[in-house]
Amino acid sequence: xxxxxxxxxxxxxxxxxxxxxxxxxxxxxxxxxxxxxxxxxxxxxxxxxxxxxxxxxxxxxxxxxxxxxxxxxxxxxxxxxxxxxxxxxxxxxxxxxxxxxxxxxxxxxxxxxxxxxxxxxxxxxxxxxxxxxxxxxxxxxxxxxxxxxxxxxxxxxxxxxxxxxxxxxxxxxxxxxxxxxxxxxxxxxxxxxxxxxxxxxx
Numbered sequence: 001x002x003x004x005x006x007x008x009x010x011x012x013x014x015x016x017x018x019x020x021x022x023x024x025x026x027x028x029x030x031x032x033x034x035x036x037x038x039x040x041x042x043x044x045x046x047x048x049x050x051x052x053x054x055x056x057x058x059x060x061x062x063x064x065x066x067x068x069x070x071x072x073x074x075x076x077x078x079x080x081x082x083x084x085x086x087x088x089x090x091x092x093x094x095x096x097x098x099x100x101x102x103x104x105x106x107x108x109x110x111x112x113x114x115x116x117x118x119x120x121x122x123x124x125x126x127x128x129x130x131x132x133x134x135x136x137x138x139x140x141x142x143x144x145x146x147x148x149x150x151x152x153x154x155x156x157x158x159x160x161x162x163x164x165x166x167x168x169x170x171x172x173x174x175x176x177x178x179x180x181x182x183x184x185x186x187x188x189x190x191x192x193x194x195x196x197x198x199x200x201x202x
Contacts, residue, residue, distance in 0.1 A: 002089055003201045004123060005193070006097035009131035010164040011151055012142035014181040014189075018131060019093050021190040026197075032090030038097060041084055042076040050076070054152040061153075066107040069153075073101070074117050081123040091197060099128050102170035103163045104153050110170050126200045129193060130171035130178045135161040137182055 007015045019035055026033040039047065050072055057065040077098060085092065098117040102110035118124065133141075139160050142149045154160050171178050177196060179189055 002091070003127065003197050004085060004088065004092045004094065004125045005127040005129060005197060006094040006099060006125040007129045007131060008096055008099035008103065008167070008176075010103050010133070010135070010138055010160065010167055011149055011154065012138040012145070013131040013133040014141075014186060015095060015131050017186045018129075018181070018189050018193070019095055021186040022093060022193050022197075025190050025194055026091055033093065034090065035093045035095060036080070036084060037095040038077070038080070038100075041080045043079060046072065046076045046079065057153060061106070063107040066105055070101060070105055070108060070113050070116075074098075074113075074120055074122065077117060077122040078120055081121065085123045091201075094125065097125060097128075098122055099130065099167075099171070099174070099176060103167045104151075106153065106159070106163070110166065111173075114170075114174070127193075127196055128171075128174070128176035129196075130167070130176040131181055131189075132164070132168050132171070132178060133181045135164040138164065 007019055009015055023033055023035055039050075042050070050069070053065070053069050053072055057069060098114055101108075101113040101117070105113050135157075139149075139157050142160075149160070151160075154163055168178070179192060181189065
């Protein structure tokens, strides 16, 4: 069973928790599965470059700095696609991928940025899971955890709400598999994702 699944969404919707529940479920079923975290899977020099770019964005947010970050992320995904995903076997769970551009690219048209990723032959997952949550709830959840919001580009609730609404709209337009974590726990969501994986396995 081969399948690449990406998980994207606003901050504090429960992506990491869901991925962990799915990984445990797949391993318990005897399936080969691994998690790749986008930011950690990039080469060290690209991670360092992105840290500098995010600092520049915070100092001067705008279309120019947003575009430079989008370009750097696309280049990183090209490397991950070639080095880690090409010919991958088993089930790969991607913790963030190009759908996250719809969350974080505040000054750019997400459709254009996503199209640029696809044109650059960034790996197209078999399943794109869009995890959503009512913005006030995910904002509260973020501030209840030790690392708080932990965002490089979103600083306040207004930005978080806008990003949440923009992502939800983009996910439905793109036909990604939208799942809401407002009132559904990770184990139930994991059941739904595992069923979808079984249907889409290559």
